[in-house]
Amino acid sequence: xxxxxxxIFDKYDKPVASFAILADRHRHxxxxxxxxxxxxxxxxxxxxxxxxxxxxxxTDELLTLDNAFGLITAAHLxxxxxxxxxxxxxxxxxxxxxxxxERQWERKRIVELLRVIDWFxxxxxxxxxxxxxxxxxxxxxxxxxxxxxxxxxxxxxxxxQGKELGxxxxxxxxxxxxxxxxxxxxxxxxxxxxxxxVPVDSL
Numbered sequence: 001x002x003x004x005x006x007x008i009f010d011k012y013d014k015p016v017a018s019f020a021i022l023a024d025r026h027r028h029x030x031x032x033x034x035x036x037x038x039x040x041x042x043x044x045x046x047x048x049x050x051x052x053x054x055x056x057x058x059t060d061e062l063l064t065l066d067n068a069f070g071l072i073t074a075a076h077l078x079x080x081x082x083x084x085x086x087x088x089x090x091x092x093x094x095x096x097x098x099x100x101x102e103r104q105w106e107r108k109r110i111v112e113l114l115r116v117i118d119w120f121x122x123x124x125x126x127x128x129x130x131x132x133x134x135x136x137x138x139x140x141x142x143x144x145x146x147x148x149x150x151x152x153x154x155x156x157x158x159x160x161q162g163k164e165l166g167x168x169x170x171x172x173x174x175x176x177x178x179x180x181x182x183x184x185x186x187x188x189x190x191x192x193x194x195x196x197x198v199p200v201d202s203l
Contacts, residue, residue, distance in 0.1 A: 001018050001020060001034060001045060001047055002034045002035065002045045004018065005018045005045050005047075006045075017048075018045065018047035018048070019047060019048045019049070019050070020032075020047055020048070020049045020050070021049075021050050021052065022049055022050065022051045022052065022053075023052050023076060024053075025053060025080060027051075027053055030049060030051060031049070032046060032047055032048070032049050033045060033046040033047065052073055052076055052077065053077070053080075055073055055077065056077050056081075059074050059077050059078065062074040062077075063095075063096075063099055066103070068105075068109070068113060071096070071099070071100065071113060072113070072116060074096070075096055075116065075117050075120045075121065076120060078092040078093075078096070078120075078121065079120040079121055082121070086123065086124060086127060087127075089121050089123060089127075090123055090127045090130070090131060092121060093117060093118075093121040093123065093131065094131060094134055096117050096121070097114065097117060097131075097135065097138070098138065100113055100114060100117070101138050101142045175197060175198045176198050176202050176203065179193055179198050179202075179203055180203060183203065189203050
Protein backbone atom coordinates (compact mmCIF):
# COMPACT_ATOMS: atom_id res chain seq x y z
CA UNK A 1 0.00 0.00 0.00
CA UNK A 2 2.83 2.36 0.93
CA UNK A 3 4.76 1.69 -2.29
CA UNK A 4 1.67 1.94 -4.50
CA UNK A 5 0.75 5.24 -2.88
CA UNK A 6 4.09 6.97 -3.30
CA UNK A 7 4.66 5.65 -6.84
CA ILE A 8 1.29 6.98 -8.01
CA PHE A 9 2.01 10.30 -6.32
CA ASP A 10 5.45 10.44 -7.92
CA LYS A 11 4.09 9.74 -11.41
CA TYR A 12 1.06 12.05 -11.40
CA ASP A 13 2.00 14.63 -8.76
CA LYS A 14 -1.52 14.45 -7.32
CA PRO A 15 -2.86 13.60 -3.86
CA VAL A 16 -3.58 9.85 -3.58
CA ALA A 17 -6.28 8.14 -1.50
CA SER A 18 -5.54 4.51 -0.59
CA PHE A 19 -8.16 1.90 0.29
CA ALA A 20 -7.66 -1.76 1.23
CA ILE A 21 -10.27 -4.53 0.91
CA LEU A 22 -9.42 -7.29 3.38
CA ALA A 23 -10.84 -10.65 2.32
CA ASP A 24 -9.37 -12.88 5.05
CA ARG A 25 -11.23 -14.60 7.91
CA HIS A 26 -9.28 -13.03 10.80
CA ARG A 27 -11.78 -10.68 12.38
CA HIS A 28 -9.25 -8.77 14.49
CA UNK A 29 -6.55 -8.30 11.83
CA UNK A 30 -7.15 -4.78 10.56
CA UNK A 31 -3.94 -3.13 9.35
CA UNK A 32 -4.51 0.49 8.36
CA UNK A 33 -1.05 2.04 8.34
CA UNK A 34 2.58 1.41 7.51
CA UNK A 35 5.73 3.43 7.70
CA UNK A 36 9.24 3.71 9.01
CA UNK A 37 11.47 5.91 11.09
CA UNK A 38 15.18 6.30 10.42
CA UNK A 39 17.88 8.70 11.57
CA UNK A 40 15.42 11.28 12.83
CA UNK A 41 13.05 11.03 9.86
CA UNK A 42 9.62 9.43 9.96
CA UNK A 43 7.30 8.51 7.10
CA UNK A 44 3.87 6.94 7.65
CA UNK A 45 0.89 6.10 5.43
CA UNK A 46 -2.55 5.67 6.94
CA UNK A 47 -5.28 4.21 4.71
CA UNK A 48 -8.94 3.24 4.86
CA UNK A 49 -9.96 -0.41 5.04
CA UNK A 50 -13.06 -2.51 4.38
CA UNK A 51 -13.27 -5.94 6.00
CA UNK A 52 -15.52 -8.23 3.95
CA UNK A 53 -16.20 -10.56 6.87
CA UNK A 54 -18.00 -7.66 8.56
CA UNK A 55 -20.71 -8.07 5.91
CA UNK A 56 -21.30 -11.74 6.73
CA UNK A 57 -24.47 -11.03 8.78
CA UNK A 58 -25.76 -9.03 5.79
CA THR A 59 -25.24 -11.71 3.13
CA ASP A 60 -28.96 -11.97 2.34
CA GLU A 61 -29.22 -8.18 2.14
CA LEU A 62 -26.27 -8.06 -0.29
CA LEU A 63 -28.10 -10.45 -2.58
CA THR A 64 -31.09 -8.12 -2.82
CA LEU A 65 -29.00 -5.23 -4.14
CA ASP A 66 -29.06 -4.41 -7.82
CA ASN A 67 -25.30 -4.08 -7.60
CA ALA A 68 -22.49 -6.25 -8.97
CA PHE A 69 -20.25 -5.51 -5.98
CA GLY A 70 -22.91 -6.76 -3.59
CA LEU A 71 -23.22 -9.99 -5.56
CA ILE A 72 -19.45 -10.55 -5.68
CA THR A 73 -19.07 -9.83 -1.96
CA ALA A 74 -21.85 -12.32 -1.20
CA ALA A 75 -20.20 -14.90 -3.47
CA HIS A 76 -16.91 -14.43 -1.61
CA LEU A 77 -18.58 -14.84 1.79
CA UNK A 78 -20.50 -17.93 0.67
CA UNK A 79 -17.27 -19.42 -0.66
CA UNK A 80 -15.67 -19.06 2.76
CA UNK A 81 -18.74 -20.41 4.57
CA UNK A 82 -18.93 -23.57 2.43
CA UNK A 83 -15.34 -24.79 2.53
CA UNK A 84 -15.33 -28.61 2.56
CA UNK A 85 -19.15 -28.55 2.41
CA UNK A 86 -19.87 -29.50 -1.19
CA UNK A 87 -23.64 -29.81 -0.90
CA UNK A 88 -23.93 -26.45 0.84
CA UNK A 89 -21.67 -24.94 -1.81
CA UNK A 90 -23.84 -26.41 -4.55
CA UNK A 91 -26.94 -24.82 -3.00
CA UNK A 92 -25.16 -21.48 -2.61
CA UNK A 93 -23.88 -21.51 -6.18
CA UNK A 94 -27.28 -22.38 -7.63
CA UNK A 95 -28.87 -19.61 -5.58
CA UNK A 96 -26.37 -17.05 -6.88
CA UNK A 97 -26.82 -18.15 -10.47
CA UNK A 98 -30.61 -18.01 -10.22
CA UNK A 99 -30.39 -14.48 -8.85
CA UNK A 100 -27.99 -13.43 -11.56
CA UNK A 101 -30.25 -14.75 -14.30
CA GLU A 102 -33.08 -12.68 -12.83
CA ARG A 103 -31.07 -9.45 -13.12
CA GLN A 104 -31.97 -7.19 -16.02
CA TRP A 105 -28.32 -6.62 -16.90
CA GLU A 106 -26.67 -6.88 -20.30
CA ARG A 107 -25.60 -10.36 -21.35
CA LYS A 108 -21.85 -9.61 -21.32
CA ARG A 109 -21.99 -8.42 -17.72
CA ILE A 110 -23.95 -11.48 -16.60
CA VAL A 111 -21.53 -13.88 -18.31
CA GLU A 112 -18.53 -12.16 -16.70
CA LEU A 113 -20.15 -12.43 -13.26
CA LEU A 114 -21.02 -16.07 -13.91
CA ARG A 115 -17.32 -16.68 -14.48
CA VAL A 116 -16.49 -15.03 -11.15
CA ILE A 117 -19.08 -17.14 -9.32
CA ASP A 118 -17.83 -20.29 -11.04
CA TRP A 119 -14.24 -19.46 -10.05
CA PHE A 120 -15.16 -18.76 -6.41
CA UNK A 121 -17.51 -21.69 -5.80
CA UNK A 122 -15.73 -24.60 -7.42
CA UNK A 123 -17.57 -27.93 -7.29
CA UNK A 124 -16.56 -31.56 -7.88
CA UNK A 125 -17.46 -32.90 -11.31
CA UNK A 126 -20.56 -34.84 -10.24
CA UNK A 127 -22.10 -31.73 -8.70
CA UNK A 128 -21.13 -29.66 -11.74
CA UNK A 129 -23.15 -32.09 -13.85
CA UNK A 130 -26.10 -31.80 -11.49
CA UNK A 131 -25.83 -28.01 -11.63
CA UNK A 132 -25.68 -28.14 -15.40
CA UNK A 133 -29.09 -29.82 -15.49
CA UNK A 134 -30.55 -27.11 -13.27
CA UNK A 135 -28.97 -24.36 -15.35
CA UNK A 136 -30.30 -25.80 -18.60
CA UNK A 137 -33.82 -25.53 -17.20
CA UNK A 138 -33.22 -21.89 -16.26
CA UNK A 139 -31.74 -21.17 -19.68
CA UNK A 140 -34.82 -22.53 -21.42
CA UNK A 141 -36.78 -19.82 -19.65
CA UNK A 142 -34.21 -17.02 -19.83
CA UNK A 143 -32.79 -17.75 -23.30
CA UNK A 144 -29.18 -17.34 -22.22
CA UNK A 145 -26.21 -19.72 -22.36
CA UNK A 146 -24.06 -20.60 -19.35
CA UNK A 147 -20.37 -20.84 -20.33
CA UNK A 148 -18.09 -21.42 -17.35
CA UNK A 149 -17.34 -24.74 -15.68
CA UNK A 150 -19.28 -26.50 -18.43
CA UNK A 151 -16.68 -25.24 -20.90
CA UNK A 152 -14.11 -27.05 -18.79
CA UNK A 153 -16.14 -30.28 -18.82
CA UNK A 154 -16.41 -30.11 -22.60
CA UNK A 155 -12.70 -29.47 -23.00
CA UNK A 156 -11.83 -32.37 -20.69
CA UNK A 157 -13.93 -34.60 -22.91
CA UNK A 158 -11.95 -33.39 -25.92
CA UNK A 159 -8.63 -33.99 -24.18
CA UNK A 160 -9.64 -37.56 -23.32
CA GLN A 161 -10.53 -38.23 -26.93
CA GLY A 162 -7.16 -36.90 -28.04
CA LYS A 163 -5.28 -38.88 -25.41
CA GLU A 164 -6.99 -42.11 -26.45
CA LEU A 165 -5.90 -41.60 -30.05
CA GLY A 166 -2.40 -40.80 -28.78
CA UNK A 167 -1.54 -38.26 -31.50
CA UNK A 168 -1.79 -34.52 -32.01
CA UNK A 169 -4.32 -35.08 -34.76
CA UNK A 170 -6.52 -36.92 -32.29
CA UNK A 171 -6.34 -34.02 -29.82
CA UNK A 172 -7.33 -31.57 -32.54
CA UNK A 173 -10.17 -33.88 -33.54
CA UNK A 174 -11.40 -34.01 -29.94
CA UNK A 175 -11.26 -30.25 -29.59
CA UNK A 176 -13.01 -29.79 -32.90
CA UNK A 177 -15.81 -32.07 -31.73
CA UNK A 178 -16.12 -30.00 -28.56
CA UNK A 179 -16.37 -26.84 -30.67
CA UNK A 180 -19.11 -28.38 -32.80
CA UNK A 181 -21.09 -29.32 -29.70
CA UNK A 182 -20.77 -25.76 -28.42
CA UNK A 183 -22.04 -24.47 -31.77
CA UNK A 184 -24.98 -26.85 -31.53
CA UNK A 185 -25.72 -25.29 -28.12
CA UNK A 186 -25.98 -21.85 -29.63
CA UNK A 187 -22.45 -20.43 -29.73
CA UNK A 188 -21.13 -18.76 -32.86
CA UNK A 189 -18.30 -20.44 -34.76
CA UNK A 190 -15.86 -17.80 -33.52
CA UNK A 191 -16.89 -18.28 -29.88
CA UNK A 192 -16.75 -22.07 -30.10
CA UNK A 193 -13.35 -22.00 -31.83
CA UNK A 194 -11.97 -19.65 -29.17
CA UNK A 195 -13.20 -21.81 -26.28
CA UNK A 196 -11.91 -25.07 -27.79
CA UNK A 197 -8.75 -23.43 -29.18
CA VAL A 198 -9.17 -24.63 -32.77
CA PRO A 199 -9.06 -22.76 -36.10
CA VAL A 200 -12.44 -21.44 -37.20
CA ASP A 201 -11.94 -22.96 -40.67
CA SER A 202 -11.75 -26.44 -39.12
CA LEU A 203 -15.44 -26.16 -38.26
